[in-house]
Amino acid sequence: MAMVIAFLELVGIATLAITEPTLTILNRGAPFLASYRPRRLDFVVATAIISLGPAAVITGFEAIAAVGSRSASDILHAVALGFLTALFFNVIAKHLSTLRVRHQFVVIAVSTVALSALYWEVDWSRLALLALVPFGVVVVLRFLGSERIDKCVVRERALASAPEFANPARVVFIVFDELPLMSLLDGTGAIAPIFPNFSELSQTANWHRNTTTISAGTRKAVPAILTGCLPREGLLPTASDHPNTLFSLLRSKYRLNVHESLTQLAAQTSAKSFATGWTALSREALRLCVQYNSPLKRDDVFFGDRRLFKDSLAAGTQFIATLTASSEPVLDFLHILLPHRPWHYCGDGRDYGGGVIEGGGPHGYQSPAAVGSARQRHLLQVQAADRFLGSVVTRLREIDAYDDALIVVTADHGIAIQPGQPFRRATAENYEEVLWVPLFMKHPQQREGSTSDQPRLTVDILPIIAAQLEVNIPWDVDGVTPAQAPGDRSLVGTVTLTNEHVPSNSQPLFDRGLGFANVLDANVQPSTPRTPRDFYHLGEFRDLIGRKVAELTVTPHLEAKGEISANSGFDKVRSDTTFVPWAFVTGEIAGHGAADSVVIAINEVIVGSAALRSTGSTTARFQTVLDPDQFSNGHNQLQLFIVPDPANAASLLSVATMQHQARATSASRDTGVPSGFDSE
Numbered sequence: 001m002a003m004v005i006a007f008l009e010l011v012g013i014a015t016l017a018i019t020e021p022t023l024t025i026l027n028r029g030a031p032f033l034a035s036y037r038p039r040r041l042d043f044v045v046a047t048a049i050i051s052l053g054p055a056a057v058i059t060g061f062e063a064i065a066a067v068g069s070r071s072a073s074d075i076l077h078a079v080a081l082g083f084l085t086a087l088f089f090n091v092i093a094k095h096l097s098t099l100r101v102r103h104q105f106v107v108i109a110v111s112t113v114a115l116s117a118l119y120w121e122v123d124w125s126r127l128a129l130l131a132l133v134p135f136g137v138v139v140v141l142r143f144l145g146s147e148r149i150d151k152c153v154v155r156e157r158a159l160a161s162a163p164e165f166a167n168p169a170r171v172v173f174i175v176f177d178e179l180p181l182m183s184l185l186d187g188t189g190a191i192a193p194i195f196p197n198f199s200e201l202s203q204t205a206n207w208h209r210n211t212t213t214i215s216a217g218t219r220k221a222v223p224a225i226l227t228g229c230l231p232r233e234g235l236l237p238t239a240s241d242h243p244n245t246l247f248s249l250l251r252s253k254y255r256l257n258v259h260e261s262l263t264q265l266a267a268q269t270s271a272k273s274f275a276t277g278w279t280a281l282s283r284e285a286l287r288l289c290v291q292y293n294s295p296l297k298r299d300d301v302f303f304g305d306r307r308l309f310k311d312s313l314a315a316g317t318q319f320i321a322t323l324t325a326s327s328e329p330v331l332d333f334l335h336i337l338l339p340h341r342p343w344h345y346c347g348d349g350r351d352y353g354g355g356v357i358e359g360g361g362p363h364g365y366q367s368p369a370a371v372g373s374a375r376q377r378h379l380l381q382v383q384a385a386d387r388f389l390g391s392v393v394t395r396l397r398e399i400d401a402y403d404d405a406l407i408v409v410t411a412d413h414g415i416a417i418q419p420g421q422p423f424r425r426a427t428a429e430n431y432e433e434v435l436w437v438p439l440f441m442k443h444p445q446q447r448e449g450s451t452s453d454q455p456r457l458t459v460d461i462l463p464i465i466a467a468q469l470e471v472n473i474p475w476d477v478d479g480v481t482p483a484q485a486p487g488d489r490s491l492v493g494t495v496t497l498t499n500e501h502v503p504s505n506s507q508p509l510f511d512r513g514l515g516f517a518n519v520l521d522a523n524v525q526p527s528t529p530r531t532p533r534d535f536y537h538l539g540e541f542r543d544l545i546g547r548k549v550a551e552l553t554v555t556p557h558l559e560a561k562g563e564i565s566a567n568s569g570f571d572k573v574r575s576d577t578t579f580v581p582w583a584f585v586t587g588e589i590a591g592h593g594a595a596d597s598v599v600i601a602i603n604e605v606i607v608g609s610a611a612l613r614s615t616g617s618t619t620a621r622f623q624t625v626l627d628p629d630q631f632s633n634g635h636n637q638l639q640l641f642i643v644p645d646p647a648n649a650a651s652l653l654s655v656a657t658m659q660h661q662a663r664a665t666s667a668s669r670d671t672g673v674p675s676g677f678d679s680e
Contacts, residue, residue: 010055012132017088023143030148034264036280046281082116104295151240162252166470168329170405178340180414181436187523197390205442211456212435216424221412228462228477237263244475312337325399339381347383352583353567369613411437455489536627539609557653559591569661571635580628599641
């Protein structure tokens with residue numbers, strides 16, 4: 001009986017320190033739970049683990065201690081109660097004040113000792129903990145009964161009657177993420193040749209070039225694509241809030257091969273790469289609990305399955321493996337988090353491990369050097385997306401499905417990479433990058449492509465698919481087909497409707513004509529001749545790339561000193577691996593004078609350059625991704641140079657350079673996962 005009472009005491013104080021804050025955060029961030037595809041039982045099991053697990057673990061240790069000494073078990077129990085109570089009070093203190101980390105540790109330590117003594121000496125204090133148990137029950141029941149949590153439960157949704165299809169062709173539907181149309185263009189309005197697979201699709205499919213998204217957040221943009229309806233306030237990206245989708249339209253006739261990432265609009269999924277259900281929920285709850293109570297963390301940051309962001313090509317590879325020949329109609333759907341941040345892929349899909357963009361923040365980049373580094377890494381990841389698209393097309397041809405399929409390729413939204421501009425909030429300065437997205441639609445047996453500049457919205461995609469399959473959509477949609485009058489679309493912007501089905505206020509709109517003209521002027525590959533490795537050669541000294549240092553005029557710089565590092569040392573390079581951490585380099589130069597760029601050589605050959613970001617009166621930092629194929633197996637020697645006269649780039653000043661492996665600190669890592677509950 002004493003052990004049961006001790007267990008309930010732990011449950012009571014854990015309600016304050018762990019259960020209530022963790023469940024509150026989970027409920028507040030319900031949209032992020034969709035990727036876990038939870039069922040009702042998953043929430044029950046996960047909640048039981050959250051509310052009873054800590055107490056059960058501590059009670060187990062107390063039982064073990066009791067075998068040797070009852071007093072040791074009692075002391076352990078008092079310390080555990082004191083520690084959990086101290087965590088509760090420290091959380092209050094750190095949110096109401098600006099306590100430094102070391103001071104918080106002191107508060108926790110002192111409070112633990114004092115409160116442990118209180119629980120040991122004063123019997124009524126434990127009665128107060130028992131009184132918290134009913135509160136814990138209320139917290140759990142409130143969470144399990146929450147409307148937001150109920151909407152996250154996976155449910156089967158079927159239309160009232162099965163629709164009839166006159167032309168049930170196979171549908172292959174790929175939604176890229178964070179891919180602006182501007183990141184694909186060559187300055188003439190065509191797809192740049194560095195993206196051969198997007199380019200081929202633009203020439204063999206119907207390219208709706210003037211297509212804009214209606215939301216810069218995935219959890220609104222993807223449902224809008226799949227329902228044909230503008231986003232409404234308060235809706236979660238789940239089937240409960242979106243019962244009418246492409247999936248429900250096709251499920252009576254089609255086999256569904258669905259790979260969602262951040263939404264849960266289909267009742268079933270073919271994606272098996274990552275954990276789902278109660279195990280995933282419990283793991284995320286543990287991370288949130290540690291983060292909430294830790295003195296090292298202050299904010300409630302993004303949560304969800306981060307592996308979806310960190311290894312998006314793995315999800316793409318699994319999708320390709322599920323593309324099989326079929327005699328029945330099939331919907332192959334993939335929402336892939338590519339080229340979404342974190343940027344860590346080379347153009348050929350090799351992984352350099354990522355790293356923070358120095359000079360940036362969670363909402364934008366502040367310096368030209370940061371913008372240059374971000375744009376290079378983004379474009380390399382777009383190149384990886386193009387390579388993935390080519391792999392999908394190759395697979396469809398292998399199973400003899402390409403010609404007969406309706407293929408749709410688009411993106412949910414773009415991203416702005418400009419100094420001082422937010423990544424995803426559309427402004428007058430960045431709306432072209434945020435709103436315009438690619439949209440290619442290849443019809444069955446289509447051989448020649450066409451380009452249309454008629455105003456399109458991403459909510460038009462579902463009606464166009466339905467028109468091609470010759471099936472009626474049994475619900476009202478906001479999108480239209482090319483044969484229907486779209487109404488006035490001279491203005492563009494992100495739109496969310498209120499419960500009264502009217503656009504909410506404070507949503508700025510922008511001129512479509514002006515924005516589209518700016519989009520068509522975009523040129524990601526301005527240099528000539530154009531090569532597949534151009535994104536490694538960005539910068540003003542591109543003409544030096546490939547030249548041997550011995551061919552140039554080099555004079556030692558008498559004052560400048562520099563250092564260069566990577567995620568891995570430069571002396572253990574291997575060419576037979578897909579992980580190339582040495583390709584992403586960062587460094588610092590002191591005494592560089594008025595120079596605003598640095599030139600980098602590997603083994604006596606110029607391979608790249610990077611802009612300098614001033615960090616002091618005489619110091620500056622730089623970062624760039626170097627072509628991994630320029631490294632030799634084993635040891636490599638890197639050198640830094642300054643070009644004193646840009647008009648005479650062949651004359652260089654060499655910088656005394658130290659090279660080493662970067663420390664694995666929070667400053668050198670890039671979690672790559674957007675922070676904040678509204679980031680997606």
